[in-house]
Amino acid sequence: MSVSQKAEKYSEKCVYCEGRGYFQLILGGSETCDNCGGNGLTSNVKR
Ligand SMILES: [Zn+2]
Numbered sequence: 427m428s429v430s431q432k433a434e435k436y437s438e439k440c441v442y443c444e445g446r447g448y449f450q451l452i453l454g455g456s457e458t459c460d461n462c463g464g465n466g467l468t469s470n471v472k473r
Contacts, residue, residue, distance in 0.1 A: 437467045 439445035440462035447466035448456040458464040 437469055440466050440468045 440459060442461040443449055443459035443466060445466040447462060447464045448458050450456055462468050
């Protein structure tokens with residue numbers, strides 16, 4: 427039996443927010459990451 431390794435989706439942790447989906451502000455609070463749209467993942471799909 428062989429397991430296919432092509433089942434993985436092309437989604438990686440956002441390198442900007444490290445997968446959190448938001449930035450932690452020094453002054454307090456948080457800001458939604460603009461790179462991943464707040465879900466913490468980036469896709470390889472380019473527009
Ligand atoms: Zn992000």
